[in-house]
Amino acid sequence: MKRLHPQLFQVVLKALVFCFLFAGTSPAWGEDFSVAAASDLQFALRELIHGFEAQSGHHVRVSFGSSGQFCSQIQQGAPYALFLSADQHYVNLLLEKGLTRDHGVLYAQGRIALFAPQGSVLKVEKGLAGLLPLLAAGKIRHFAIANPQHAPYGRAAKQALLAAGVWNALQGHLLMAENASQAAQFSLSGSSEGGLIPLSLVLAPAFKNKGRFLLVPENLHAPLLQRMVLLKNASRAAQDFYLYLQTGRARQVLMRYGFALPDS
Amino acid sequence: MALPCQILEMSEFTSFGLSLKLAFLTALGLLPLALFLGRFLAFSQKNWRGFCEAGLMLPLVLPPTVMGYYLLLGLGQNSWLGGIYAAISGKTLVFSFEGILLASWLFNLPFAVQPIQRAFAAIPHEIREAAACCGLSNWQAFWRVEWPLAWPGILSSLLLCFAHTLGEFGVVLMVGGNIPGETQTLSLLIYDKVQALDFQGARGLSLGLLVFSFLSLAAMSRLEKRKPVQRTLSWAAQGVEDV
Numbered sequence: 001m002k003r004l005h006p007q008l009f010q011v012v013l014k015a016l017v018f019c020f021l022f023a024g025t026s027p028a029w030g031e032d033f034s035v036a037a038a039s040d041l042q043f044a045l046r047e048l049i050h051g052f053e054a055q056s057g058h059h060v061r062v063s064f065g066s067s068g069q070f071c072s073q074i075q076q077g078a079p080y081a082l083f084l085s086a087d088q089h090y091v092n093l094l095l096e097k098g099l100t101r102d103h104g105v106l107y108a109q110g111r112i113a114l115f116a117p118q119g120s121v122l123k124v125e126k127g128l129a130g131l132l133p134l135l136a137a138g139k140i141r142h143f144a145i146a147n148p149q150h151a152p153y154g155r156a157a158k159q160a161l162l163a164a165g166v167w168n169a170l171q172g173h174l175l176m177a178e179n180a181s182q183a184a185q186f187s188l189s190g191s192s193e194g195g196l197i198p199l200s201l202v203l204a205p206a207f208k209n210k211g212r213f214l215l216v217p218e219n220l221h222a223p224l225l226q227r228m229v230l231l232k233n234a235s236r237a238a239q240d241f242y243l244y245l246q247t248g249r250a251r252q253v254l255m256r257y258g259f260a261l262p263d264s
Numbered sequence: 265m266a267l268p269c270q271i272l273e274m275s276e277f278t279s280f281g282l283s284l285k286l287a288f289l290t291a292l293g294l295l296p297l298a299l300f301l302g303r304f305l306a307f308s309q310k311n312w313r314g315f316c317e318a319g320l321m322l323p324l325v326l327p328p329t330v331m332g333y334y335l336l337l338g339l340g341q342n343s344w345l346g347g348i349y350a351a352i353s354g355k356t357l358v359f360s361f362e363g364i365l366l367a368s369w370l371f372n373l374p375f376a377v378q379p380i381q382r383a384f385a386a387i388p389h390e391i392r393e394a395a396a397c398c399g400l401s402n403w404q405a406f407w408r409v410e411w412p413l414a415w416p417g418i419l420s421s422l423l424l425c426f427a428h429t430l431g432e433f434g435v436v437l438m439v440g441g442n443i444p445g446e447t448q449t450l451s452l453l454i455y456d457k458v459q460a461l462d463f464q465g466a467r468g469l470s471l472g473l474l475v476f477s478f479l480s481l482a483a484m485s486r487l488e489k490r491k492p493v494q495r496t497l498s499w500a501a502q503g504v505e506d507v
Contacts, residue, residue, distance in 0.1 A: 034443050042460050061444040064459070073441050077341045077356035080443075181459045188461065206461040 030057035031237040034079060036070040037062055038086035038226065039181030040110055040153055040198035043206065044257040045084070051253075052244045058237040066179035068150025074099060074231065081238035084228040084245075086110060086180070087152035091227040104229030107245055108259035112156050112221065113202045115187050116194035117211040124194070124214040128164035134193070135169045144175040144186035144195030152224055153180035157196035159221035199258035225262070275444060275453065276469065282361070283430055283450040290368040291425040294376045298421055301373075302380030303406070307392075323371040328434025335367050335439045359441040364449075367439045368429050375424045383417020384410065420484045427480035430473065 030053075037045050042064050049060045063070075063080075070083060071090035075097060083100075084107070085091045094100050116122035121139045123130055134140045145161075146154030154176070161167040177183035180198050187195030188210055202213045230242055244250055251261050305317060323331060339346045339357040349357040357363045387410060395405040411418075433451045440447030442456065450473060457466040 032445065034446070039459065061446070063442050063444065063448075064456070065442070073359065076336060076358055077346075077350075078359040078441050078443075079356065079446075179459070185459055185461055204461075 030059055031235060032059045032061060033081040033235055033238040033241070034061045034063065035082045035084065035238075035241070036074070036078070036080040037064055037084040038067045038070075038152070039064040039179040040086055040200050041084060042181045042201060043204035044200055044254055044259070047253055048245060048250050051249065052241055055244075056237070056240060058240070060241060064179070064181060066146065066151035066154075068152075069179070072150075079233070080231055081234040082228065082230055082242055084226070085152070086224060086226050087155075088225050088227045089152070091229045094229065094231075099232055101230040101232060101234060104227045105246065106225055106262040107228050108226045108254050108261060110153065110156075110224035110226055111199040111218065111258060111260070112153060112160065112196050112216045112224075113199045113213040114194065114216055115184075115197050115202055115207075115211055115213045117188055117190060117192075118209075119190075120193045120211065122194040124212045127214060128160065128166055128216070128220075131164075131166045132169060135166070135173070140170075140173055140193045142175045142186075142192035143170055143173050144177055144183045144192050144197070146180045146183040146197075147176045147178060151177075151179050151183075153196075153198050154183070156221040156224055157183075160196060160216050163220040203256075203258045226259075273465075275448075276450075276465070278445050279448050279450045279453040282445070282448065286361070286365060286368060286449060287426045287429040289365055290372055290429045291376075291422045293365070294369050294372055294425055295418075295422065297369075298373070298376035298380050299418070302377045302417075302421075303384050303410070305377065305381045306384035306387075320377055321374050324374045328371075329438065331367070331371055332435045332438025335363075335370070335435065339363055339366065339439065358439055359443060359447060361440075361446055364436050364440040364447050367435050368432065371432065371435050372425045372428055375428050376421050379417045379421040379424060380414065383414035386417075387413050416487050420487050423480055423484045423487070427477050427484075430480075431477060 035045075045062060045064075049062060052058070053060060067085040067087060067090045070078070070080070070085070071093055074080060074083060074094060083091065083094070088106075091100065091104050095103050114124050114128060116124050121134060131140065131143070145157040148154040148158040158167065161170060175183075175186045175192055175195070177186050181201065183195050184197040184201040184207075186192055187197055188207070194211075196216065199213075199215060201207065228242065228245065230239060234242075255261060301316075301320065305313060305320075336358055337343060339349075341347065341350065341356055341358075346357045349355070349362070353362075355362075357366070391409060391413070392405065395409045400408065430449075431451060432449075433455070436447065436449055437452055437455070440449075440452075442448050442452050448456070450469060454466050454469050454473070457463075457469065
């Protein structure tokens with residue numbers, strides 16, 4: 001065998017050495033910890049992490065997803081140190097199970113926006129009610145929201161659509177995304193006429209000049225009170241990050257992404 | 265000219281390394297079991313061989329969600345396996361690299377066993393009989409006769425496992441939970457990038473994975489064609505003579 005393929009063995013050996021050297025490496029200084037974050041924070045939190053890492057030398061490993069999904073993963077033992085939920089419900093659920101350090105802290109209040117990509121027949125200025133004539137005329141093929149079953153932003157979207165009286169008419173046209181960020185991606189993709197997505201994503205640079213949006217009135221859905229909490233195994237570094245997110249500097253970043261801030 | 269480390273972000277570098285590590289450990293770790301099972305299935309005359317084969321093929325047809333669900337149950341904190349692991353290491357098996365490696369071994373079983381089984385089955389009956397007549401034990405027959413004949417199949421089993429693991433998505437997502445540096449493989453990072461509307465990043469990584477997968481498959485088909493029957497047959501004869 002060795003006689004037949006010496007060069008192949010060499011390649012394999014080199015690749016092995018390479019991957020063992022670099023798999024899972026992190027900067028030698030500082031500490032690593034994992035954060036689970038609701039996907040409406042996709043852009044805002046990346047900016048915040050950047051600031052924190054530069055200041056502290058720690059390394060934050062962040063996963064974005066729906067809050068409900070993370071809640072179930074954490075119950076199954078996922079090794080996150082900090083959980084930034086898009087609502088309070090999932091944090092309270094973990095608190096009841098004794099998985100969190102305390103009841104956490106409110107860090108932001110989210111809003112949803114009606115978004116229509118460039119070239120869409122949907123005119124956001126007419127609000128949610130503007131969907132009805134378009135649906136009747138068969139001009140809406142797809143409309144994206146996050147899955148209301150486990151994504152708080154999806155639940156808010158459903159509540160708003162119900163309140164505006166368009167939920168029933170939209171059946172068969174709804175694209176159910178796995179989380180709020182995917183809903184944003186669906187509504188940008190051009191294969192849907194629009195969607196109800198987090199304001200914090202619409203305000204991100206990635207959305208600039210990609211379409212038009214209208215802020216959905218607050219009274220159409222239950223408030224998205226976003227709570228974060230340290231989990232039982234949280235390290236000192238994770239605690240520092242938790243505190244960093246409550247500083248004035250961090251609050252300013254959150255505000256820039258359209259979050260309303262709870263009084264501290 | 266930009267250096268590669270400037271083009272690749274840290275996260276891409278980490279995920280690439282993680283994918284390679286997972287693929288290597290999957291392919292190599294599965295080899296002994298695949299050799300045993302493949303050889304057994306190729307030569308066994310037992311009636312229940314069919315059930316064995318059906319069981320091994322299951323990962324091919326089962327949706328990743330079904331496998332993911334059972335793996336979450338089987339490896340979770342409340343399972344005996346997850347419990348033992350947690351007691352020893354203090355970590356949970358799900359949402360860890362070890363967890364996705366275990367999952368990876370399971371869903372790669374058909375890819376590992378099939379080529380090896382075919383390679384062993386293709387060995388002419390007479391050769392094995394001749395080996396037995398020469399008084400070779402089972403082990404000797406394997407090392408001196410079967411292995412030299414079956415190695416292209418064994419290599420393609422390794423390659424197939426390797427490539428398939430690089431491309432695996434659903435089970436790794438469900439069992440691993442997409443944690444950067446721990447379970448976020450390259451295919452999961454691409455998914456993340458698309459969700460984060462970083463299409464440029466997703467484009468580069470997708471292209472890389474596409475080319476890499478194609479090359480692996482091309483290498484494999486070359487190997488299969490190259491089966492040097494004449495030469496290895498004389499090798500095998502030599503092996504018998506040596507005894």
